[in-house]
Amino acid sequence: xxxxxxxxxxxxxxxxxxxxxxxxxxxxxxxxxxxxxxxxxxxxxxxxxxxxxxxxxxxxxxxxxxxxxxxxxxxxxxxxxxxxxxxxxxxxxxxxxxxxxxxxxxxxxxxxxxxxxxxxxxxxxxxxxxxxxxxxxxxxxxxxxxxxx
Amino acid sequence: xxxxxxxxxxxxxxxxxxxxxxxxxxxxxxxxxxxxxxxxxxxxxxxxxxxxxxxxxxxxxxxxxxxxxxxxxxxxxxxxxxxxxxxxxxxxxxxxxxxxxxxxxxxxxxxxxxxxxxxxxxxxxxxxxxxxxxxxxxxxxxxxxxxxxxxxxxxxxxxxxxxxxxxxxxxxxxxxxxxxxxxxxxxxxxxxxxxxxxxxxxxxxxxxxxxxxxxxxxxxxxxxxxxxxxxxxxxxxxxxxxxxxxxxxxxxxxxxxxxxxxxxxxxxxxxxxxxxxxxxxxxxxxxxxxxxxxxxxxxxxxxxxxxxxxxxxxxxxxxxxxxxxxxxxxxxxxxxxxxxxxxxxxxxxxxxxxxxxxxxxxxxxxxxxxxxxxxxxxxxxxxxxxxxxxxxxxxxxxxxxxxxxxxxxxxxxxxxxxxxxxxxxxxxxxxxxxxxxxxxxxxxxxxxx
Numbered sequence: 400x401x402x403x404x405x406x407x408x409x410x411x412x413x414x415x416x417x418x419x420x421x422x423x424x425x426x427x428x429x430x431x432x433x434x435x436x437x438x439x440x441x442x443x444x445x446x447x448x449x450x451x452x453x454x455x456x457x458x459x460x461x462x463x464x465x466x467x468x469x470x471x472x473x474x475x476x477x478x479x480x481x482x483x484x485x486x487x488x489x490x491x492x493x494x495x496x497x498x499x500x501x502x503x504x505x506x507x508x509x510x511x512x513x514x515x516x517x518x519x520x521x522x523x524x525x526x527x528x529x530x531x532x533x534x535x536x537x538x539x540x541x542x543x544x545x546x547x548x
Numbered sequence: 549x550x551x552x553x554x555x556x557x558x559x560x561x562x563x564x565x566x567x568x569x570x571x572x573x574x575x576x577x578x579x580x581x582x583x584x585x586x587x588x589x590x591x592x593x594x595x596x597x598x599x600x601x602x603x604x605x606x607x608x609x610x611x612x613x614x615x616x617x618x619x620x621x622x623x624x625x626x627x628x629x630x631x632x633x634x635x636x637x638x639x640x641x642x643x644x645x646x647x648x649x650x651x652x653x654x655x656x657x658x659x660x661x662x663x664x665x666x667x668x669x670x671x672x673x674x675x676x677x678x679x680x681x682x683x684x685x686x687x688x689x690x691x692x693x694x695x696x697x698x699x700x701x702x703x704x705x706x707x708x709x710x711x712x713x714x715x716x717x718x719x720x721x722x723x724x725x726x727x728x729x730x731x732x733x734x735x736x737x738x739x740x741x742x743x744x745x746x747x748x749x750x751x752x753x754x755x756x757x758x759x760x761x762x763x764x765x766x767x768x769x770x771x772x773x774x775x776x777x778x779x780x781x782x783x784x785x786x787x788x789x790x791x792x793x794x795x796x797x798x799x800x801x802x803x804x805x806x807x808x809x810x811x812x813x814x815x816x817x818x819x820x821x822x823x824x825x826x827x828x829x830x831x832x833x834x835x836x837x838x839x840x841x842x843x844x845x846x847x848x849x850x851x852x853x854x855x856x857x858x859x860x861x862x863x864x865x866x867x868x869x870x871x872x873x874x875x876x877x878x879x880x881x882x883x884x885x886x887x888x889x890x891x892x893x894x895x896x897x898x899x900x901x902x903x904x905x906x907x908x909x910x911x912x913x914x915x916x917x918x919x920x921x922x923x924x925x926x927x928x929x930x931x932x933x934x935x936x937x938x939x940x941x942x943x944x945x946x947x948x949x950x951x952x953x954x955x956x957x958x959x960x961x962x963x964x965x966x967x968x969x970x971x972x973x974x975x976x977x978x979x980x981x982x983x984x985x986x987x988x989x990x991x992x993x994x995x996x997x
Binding site for chain 2: 501
């Protein structure tokens with residue numbers, strides 16, 4: 400189980416998709432805070448800041464969700480960079496893409512993604528997906544201890 | 549024995565007493581160089597000359613006509629025989645030369661195929677015009693060189709030229725496709741076949757190599773591949789960017805519907821619901837189109853597939869099948885096919901079967917496998933739906949063909965096109981029988997395991 404105070408970091412350049420995810424998050428009644436950033440670069444900066452803070456102000460994210468197609472640093476590049484950061488090698492990362500490009504799927508797993516999900520067509524389906532995510536990733540999955548400073 | 553006696557007689561009793569012997573080389577020479585006619589002429593002239601010469605020798609017993617007759621007859625017979633054998637020799641040499649020339653013309657005349665011989669060590673021993681045209685080497689530049697000159701240094705480093713010859717030595721033949729080098733250093737795509745040439749005892753005495761220049765075809769293939777990759781990347785980008793606003797449209801309409809439920813007029817709520825449903829329908833359409841495109845382009849390998857588990861998976865996970873009676877005549881058994889293609893077929897047929905049913909009728913679907921032929925399995929999906937009019941049966945497998953009006957509950961019009969494409973990619977096809985008002989029966993023939 401992921402401690403309820405540990406946030407989930409979600410990177411997506413679409414303001415609409417960030418809004419939809421927030422809605423689904425709320426509807427699914429997930430206690431963990433959802434931290435939103437607008438691209439891969441911002442996600443890396445968020446993690447570096449969490450490293451510097453060493454969890455003093457906010458706890459470091461326990462799970463990361465990355466969109467694939469983003470400006471500056473796309474999801475796959477961000478995934479590669481995060482896996483290269485010493486303290487973030489073990490954090491579960493889920494990819495959430497709008498298309499099932501076979502090349503993207505293979506590459507994501509190669510780079511160390513833990514799951515590859517397709518953005519559903521409707522809010523209801525996203526609520527269903529987030530519900531399943533809540534049970535599997537937040538309730539039943541065990542996590543490594545918080546990255547030590 | 550007979551030959552010995554003849555030679556003895558010819559040497560001792562015949563020619564020894566005459567001068568015939570000295571005329572034999574002349575007959576042989578005339579036969580070899582002139583053929584049968586000149587040989588016979590030389591024989592006759594020699595016989596006359598010898599008779600005259602012998603007759604002019606005083607006191608010789610050989611002058612006596614009784615002693616002259618037998619040697620002359622023998623000489624004439626021998627002369628004729630020599631002329632005839634010379635004629636045969638002449639003919640066979642000429643035939644051999646002609647055959648050699650024809651063969652050389654054939655090899656020289658072959659266009660687009662370099663044909664040449666290698667010795668057992670891979671040294672080039674012969675060369676033809678196409679070989680010169682393809683590689684740029686003249687015969688005098690290449691004869692005696694090792695065949696590895698055509699290979700890139702990377703290929704030479706990995707020992708590819710030797711490996712090909714070794715395979716040919718071991719198995720009799722080796723084929724290969726790859727980039728090779730011309731004299732000027734440019735590359736050509738070669739399809740080559742090396743055949744070992746063996747002597748009567750089976751020892752390899754050399755190799756015959758035939759190489760075809762397929763550069764143009766290869767470049768075209770690469771261009772098509774590049775174009776396909778670009779198209780694929782383009783279609784994913786388009787789908788990605790088309791889907792984003794649709795998801796937003798759907799989500800905002802949904803959120804307003806949920807949050808403002810109490811304050812919304814029922815008619816406004818209905819309009820918002822339609823916005824939401826339209827967005828979902830278009831999103832499904834984009835995804836179906838992508839699936840259809842992917843089915844055409846992707847490479848699929850066939851293997852043994854368990855139909856029971858595929859049908860179970862589809863019934864378990866596909867939305868919209870809950871309100872139907874789906875009867876599966878298990879065991880459906882195993883077939884040679886491909887998981888994802890069969891999943892596409894079964895899911896699209898089931899979703900259609902459940903969706904297109906007259907109002908008030910509970911959907912019922914029968915799934916079974918007919919194994920009348922030992923090596924073929926006929927997968928049958930039968931429904932009690934509204935059926936398809938006979939005049940439409942031929943076009944229902946084309947994309948974007950929809951028989952009913954387009955509304956929220958209708959399909960995208962691509963479902964059956966996906967079924968057909970998926971069947972085709974497994975080397976199969978899909979057939980349908982239908983009766984309006986009663987239902988349809990879809991059949992897909994697959995190889996048994």
